[in-house]
Amino acid sequence: MSTPSTDIAVIGWAHTPFVRHTDKSETQLLLEAITDAISPLGLTRADIDFTCLGSCDYITGQAFSFVSNLDAIGAWPPKRDSHVEMDGAWALYEAWLRLQEGDIEIAVVTGSGRSSTGDPALIYPMEMDPYFLAPLGADPLTFAALQARAVIAAGIADERSMAEVAVRSRATGDVETLLGEDFIREPLRRHDVPPITDGAAAMVLATGERARQLVERPAYITGFDHRTECHNPSFRALDDSPSTRIAAAAAGLGTAPVEVAELQTAFTHEELLLRAVLGLGDEVSVNPSGGPLRHNPIMASGLCRVGHAADHIFGGGGRSLAHATSGPCLQQNLVCILEERP
Amino acid sequence: MSTPPVAVVGVGQTHHKSRRLDVSFGGLVREAVFRALDDAQLTMSDIDAVVLGKAPDLFEGVMKPELYLSDALGAVGKPMFRVHTAGSVGGTTAIVAASHVQAGKHRTVLAVAFEKQSEGNAQFALGSGKGASLGAGGAFAPFIRAYIQRSGAPEHIGWKVAVKDRLNALKNPYAHLKIEDISIEKVKASPMMWEPTRFLESCPSSDGACAVVITDEAGANAAAADGRPPAWILASSSRSEPPSFPGRDPVRPAAALQCAADVYSGAGITDPRHQIDTAELYVPFSWLEPIWLEAFGLAEVGEGWKMVDDGTTELGGSLPVNASGGVLSSNPIGASGLLRFAEAANQVRGAAGEHQVDGAKVAIGMAYGANNQYFSTWAVGSSLHPFD
Numbered sequence: 248m249s250t251p252s253t254d255i256a257v258i259g260w261a262h263t264p265f266v267r268h269t270d271k272s273e274t275q276l277l278l279e280a281i282t283d284a285i286s287p288l289g290l291t292r293a294d295i296d297f298t299c300l301g302s303c304d305y306i307t308g309q310a311f312s313f314v315s316n317l318d319a320i321g322a323w324p325p326k327r328d329s330h331v332e333m334d335g336a337w338a339l340y341e342a343w344l345r346l347q348e349g350d351i352e353i354a355v356v357t358g359s360g361r362s363s364t365g366d367p368a369l370i371y372p373m374e375m376d377p378y379f380l381a382p383l384g385a386d387p388l389t390f391a392a393l394q395a396r397a398v399i400a401a402g403i404a405d406e407r408s409m410a411e412v413a414v415r416s417r418a419t420g421d422v423e424t425l426l427g428e429d430f431i432r433e434p435l436r437r438h439d440v441p442p443i444t445d446g447a448a449a450m451v452l453a454t455g456e457r458a459r460q461l462v463e464r465p466a467y468i469t470g471f472d473h474r475t476e477c478h479n480p481s482f483r484a485l486d487d488s489p490s491t492r493i494a495a496a497a498a499g500l501g502t503a504p505v506e507v508a509e510l511q512t513a514f515t516h517e518e519l520l521l522r523a524v525l526g527l528g529d530e531v532s533v534n535p536s537g538g539p540l541r542h543n544p545i546m547a548s549g550l551c552r553v554g555h556a557a558d559h560i561f562g563g564g565g566r567s568l569a570h571a572t573s574g575p576c577l578q579q580n581l582v583c584i585l586e587e588r589p
Numbered sequence: 590m591s592t593p594p595v596a597v598v599g600v601g602q603t604h605h606k607s608r609r610l611d612v613s614f615g616g617l618v619r620e621a622v623f624r625a626l627d628d629a630q631l632t633m634s635d636i637d638a639v640v641l642g643k644a645p646d647l648f649e650g651v652m653k654p655e656l657y658l659s660d661a662l663g664a665v666g667k668p669m670f671r672v673h674t675a676g677s678v679g680g681t682t683a684i685v686a687a688s689h690v691q692a693g694k695h696r697t698v699l700a701v702a703f704e705k706q707s708e709g710n711a712q713f714a715l716g717s718g719k720g721a722s723l724g725a726g727g728a729f730a731p732f733i734r735a736y737i738q739r740s741g742a743p744e745h746i747g748w749k750v751a752v753k754d755r756l757n758a759l760k761n762p763y764a765h766l767k768i769e770d771i772s773i774e775k776v777k778a779s780p781m782m783w784e785p786t787r788f789l790e791s792c793p794s795s796d797g798a799c800a801v802v803i804t805d806e807a808g809a810n811a812a813a814a815d816g817r818p819p820a821w822i823l824a825s826s827s828r829s830e831p832p833s834f835p836g837r838d839p840v841r842p843a844a845a846l847q848c849a850a851d852v853y854s855g856a857g858i859t860d861p862r863h864q865i866d867t868a869e870l871y872v873p874f875s876w877l878e879p880i881w882l883e884a885f886g887l888a889e890v891g892e893g894w895k896m897v898d899d900g901t902t903e904l905g906g907s908l909p910v911n912a913s914g915g916v917l918s919s920n921p922i923g924a925s926g927l928l929r930f931a932e933a934a935n936q937v938r939g940a941a942g943e944h945q946v947d948g949a950k951v952a953i954g955m956a957y958g959a960n961n962q963y964f965s966t967w968a969v970g971s972s973l974h975p976f977d
Contacts, residue, residue, distance in 0.1 A: 304673075305652040310645035310714045311675055314959045317831040325844035327851075328829035328963075329681055332646065332653060332673040341670070341685060347692035348592045373652040378613060381651075475659045475669040493666060574656040579669065 254589035255346050256458040256465030259288050260554040262448040265542035268363035269445045273307060276447035277319035277359050284355065284449040288461050292321035296351035298328045299342045301335035301358040302546050305370050320355065327351070334358055335448060335550030336511075336571035336581050342452055343471055352457040358547030359447035367443070375575065376478055388440060390575040392432035394485040395516040399434060401486035403523050406434055409515035413438035416515075416540035441513040446544030448551050466560035466567075467589040470498030473571075473581035480576040488524045491570065491580040495525055498582040500568060505584070507532045507559040507567040509552035513539040517577060521570065535559075549573075549581065556585050592691040594973055596809035596819035597934040599629025599802030605765035605919035608707040609796040614654065615661030618703050618798045621924075622662065625699070625800035628940075629812070633663030636802075637695035642672045642682030642702040643923030647714035649705055662701060674827065675958025676725075676871065678702065679799065679926025680965030683954075684825045686803050687967075696805050703798035704921035711794060711922065726791055726874060728960055730783035732839045733876040737785065739840065742879065742894035744785060748776040749897050750875035751790045751917060757904055758914025760943035765795045765919040790875035790917075797921030799928045818971060820934035823951070824855025825967035832960060839961040845884040848964035852953065853886070856968040857976055861886045864976065865968070866949040867909045867936050869929040871956045873916045878902065882910070885955060885966070904944065912936065912944040926956025930967055937971040950975045 261283035263269075263276045277300075285291065298320045302313050313330045322328060327345075331337045335358020342354040368386040375381040398404045410425040417438075425438045458465040474490035474497075477483055495501075508531050512518035518533060518540075527533060534540075536555040539548050549571025556569035564587070571581040601624025603609070609617055626632060639662050641655045651657065655671040662669070670689075674681040679702040686700035712724050736742070755771040758764035768775075771789070779788040804812075809819035828851070830837065830844040837843075849861070858864045870881045879893030887908060888896050896902050902910035911917070913932040916925045933954030935941045941949075955966040 303653065304645050304647055310647045311959060313673070314675060314832060314962065317829055317962065322829050322831050323834075323843075325828040325830040325842075325847050327827060328674075329672065329685065329827055330674050332671050333655075337670065341672075341688070344685075344688045344692040344694060347694075348688065350592075370652070373646075373650060374656055376657045377649075377651045473668050473670075474666060475655075475664050477665050478657050478659050490666070573653065578656055578659070 253347050253349055254455050254458065254467060255343055255452055256467045257553065257557040257585065258451050258453045258458050258462045258465050260284050260448060260450040260557060262547065262551060262554065263446045265444045265446045265544055267443060269361065273302065273312065273359045273361060273447065274315045274319045277316050277357055277449065280357065280447045280449040281319055281355060284451050288451060295353055295355045296327060297342060297345055297354040298326050299338040299356045300330045301333050301338035301550065302360060303332055305373060306360045306362055306365065306545055308365055334546050334548065334571050334573060336553055337473065339450060339550060339553060340471060340473060340581065343468055346452060346454050352454050354452045355449055356550065357447060357449045358550035360544055360546035361445040362443050362545040363445050380479065388432045388435060390480055391514045392435045393480060394576040395434050395514065397485035398516045398520045403486060404516045404519040408519060409439055412515040412518050413540060416534055416537050418537065435514065439515040441539050441543035444542045444544045446547055448547040448554060450550060450554055464561055464587060466557035466585040468583060469586045469589065470584035472497035473579065475579040478578060483576065485576055488520060488577050488580060491521060491524050491582065494580050494582040498584050500525065500582065500584060503566055505531060505566045505568045506564050507535060507556060509534055509536060509538065509556045510570040511539055511549045511552050511572045513543055515540065553583050560585050560587050593693065594806045594821060595687050595690045595803055596821045597801055597969065598804050598809055598812040598817065598819045599625040599631065600931045600935050601625030601628055602763050602799045602928060602931065603797045604763050605795040605797035605921055607794065609705065614651065614705055615658060617705055617796065618658060618701055619661055621798035621800040622699065622701060625802050629802040631697065631802060635697055636663060636699045638668040638670065638689050638698045639664040640670045640672060640682050640686040640689065640698060640700050642678040642927065643704055644676065644678055645714055648711050648922065649708040674965065675963045676922065677926055677956040677958035677963040677965040679924050679928065680930050680954065680956030681827050682927055683801055683930040684827055684965055684967060687822055687825060690803055690805050697808055698803050700801045700803060700927060701798065702924040702927040704923040705796045706794040706921065707796050726783040726786055729874055730786055732961060733785060733874065736840045736876060736880050740891045740894055745773065746879060746894045746897050747785060747790050747875040748773050750872065750878045751776045753903050754911050754915045754917040757912050757944055758918035761914045763919065764914040766793050786874050792873040792916045792920040795919050795921040797919060797924055799924040799931050801927060801931050801934065818938045820937045820969040821973045823968040823970045824852045826851030827965045829963045832962060840880060841884050842961045844962060845964045848966050849885045852966045852968050858968065862908065865908065865951050865953055867912055867946040867952045869913060869915065869932045869952065869954045870910055871916055871926060871929055872911060873920060875917065878910060881955065909946045912941065912946055926965060929956050930954035934969050937969050
């Protein structure tokens with residue numbers, strides 16, 4: 248039942264500069280990103296039939312923070328519009344469903360966040376079970392370190408292979424030097440964890456003929472699925488990612504090889520784990536963009552993975568995979584397959 | 590191009606109360622979910638995907654609660670989706686869940702929305718803890734005053750809406766506020782909150798949840814064959830407009846007019862006042878009823894208050910509005926929109942119990958959010974072609 252009834256393609260995307268901190272508001276960031284995504288296609292905001300935004304009040308530090316972002320999409324006359332309190336990759340999922348209803352042709356989805364304005368160690372415990380886990384105050388680094396230990400114990404990664412992921416992703420440093428650094432949460436060192444990044448991304452989708460009119464090489468979404476898992480990390484096998492496996496199977500990963508995989512792996516061991524779970528061999532280029540280890544704009548990071556995977560198709564590639572995640576220790580995972588043909 | 594037919598086959602809600610200290614967040618949503626599944630004669634294993642809606646996470650202090658609630662909602666191994674479109678979110682949750690089925694991606698989807706206001710302080714959260722907050726009542730009062738000034742409506746209209754919805758709530762076993770001795774005099778004597786809105790013209794803060802099971806044509810036909818009428822989704826729409834600029838009319842928002850037009854054209858409704866049998870409109874403060882009657886084409890401009898005055902919108906009137914008691918009687922914010930959609934569905938299923946509108950074949954459920962900016966609406970029917 249997962250075959251789309253309508254051809255839907257990514258036809259363009261853009262992101263703001265990724266910086267450690269910007270004084271621009273989320274609305275300003277989105278204004279830039281949306282304009283940069285639609286202008287090269289010859290589209291204006293009036294051409295957009297549907298918008299879906301992804302952002303998180305807790306990152307912004309304000310209830311209803313997404314409401315002012317309606318200014319960035321230029322929702323006048325009023326737009327068919329929605330918002331997910333999730334990464335923009337899930338906004339993309341909603342738009343993909345909506346476009347299959349067939350009555351509209353062009354959608355814009357966004358992801359945006361300024362994580363520099365908050366303290367991740369204070370904010371992220373708030374996404375945990377409020378009765379049993381949030382009161383522990385464990386931060387994302389702590390949960391990631393627990394999973395890293397499990398992944399190492401399972402023989403899927405070791406400290407050296409993790410450092411190699413960091414060097415490749417950031418295209419800087421050398422493994423020996425990195426391994427000489429102190430732990431910040433054993434077995435994680437500074438290079439194993441993502442940077443704090445402010446930024447936003449916007450993506451344009453189009454259906455059928457309209458996509459082919461607008462660009463020479465649309466990146467067709469041929470498979471799309473996401474799955475969640477049990478919340479409490481202590482009830483999960485942390486050296487596995489069953490939700491990623493189910494989503495990848497449902498998205499049709501197994502039917503043909505991919506050339507590129509963009510994974511929302513903010514920690515080095517996560518990349519090694521997902522490579523194993525997805526069965527990605529050395530012939531697959533993983534995170535050629537540098538991935539979240541290089542730039543990690545929270546709430547846009549997953550959408551950027553789809554954008555970079557689409558870039559591979561725009562540039563002549565045949566098939567690519569994008570992954571996005573949410574929650575502690577990869578609780579919830581999304582897989583999107585892009586191809587040169589519908 | 591038309592989308593495949595989809596329908597509501599199960600509806601559940603909690604008994605809404607100020608404080609549900611007896612249940613966790615998970616326990617609260619499960620009450621609604623199991624009632625909806627029982628109603629649909631399905632189990633969690635029949636559900637292919639879950640869509641969760643709620644208002645700002647700051648209300649309870651739990652960020653992205655779809656993560657923690659994955660177990661309670663039986664979503665493990667399934668897609669779990671989280672919507673947030675301000676006060677309209679409950680309605681949008683139902684629309685997005687329906688979209689999962691319409692796209693052919695899933696067969697049966699559970700839409701769930703909740704709020705547990707007692708766990709936090711919504712008024713504090715509305716101001717993001719940064720200072721004093723007007724609250725929703727303070728934000729809407731200028732729009733209400735503008736409506737009164739334009740329409741020349743007499744001041745007792747707001748009191749009448751409050752009395753009507755509170756009387757309706759007495760017929761709804763799930764309603765939060767049950768004021769047995771409600772009267773115009775009592776409303777009039779209640780404290781002034783935000784001129785002209787009095788205390789008894791305002792919604793409560795509630796803990797509560799609502800769940801709706803949406804399935805495909807085969808599932809709906811199977812329910813119908815078993816003597817459990819589905820509510821067919823005739824059309825739906827979500828529209829938004831920006832916060833504030835010269836020319837925006839928050840009393841008659843363009844997004845509301847467009848949302849109504851989308852739904853009516855999709856459902857084949859050409860004369861909403863007469864083709865719609867009952868409406869569940871999002872009315873958290875009494876005067877929003879005539880405002881939305883007009884914006885949604887159920888009354889001519891400037892005439893909505895007259896339908897309140899002459900009893901048209903009462904349970905025995907020719908167009909009952911909020912037969913359930915509405916948001917004025919139960920307000921678990923994130924769920925309030927889904928409750929409107931669910932109550933509309935129950936009306937056309939003939940499942941509304943004591944507050945059933947006789948012979949209801951077509952109903953609309955509507956929710957709105959932010960400063961009259963986000964609008965979600967669906968029209969449901971007792972058949973797919975109710976006007977043939």
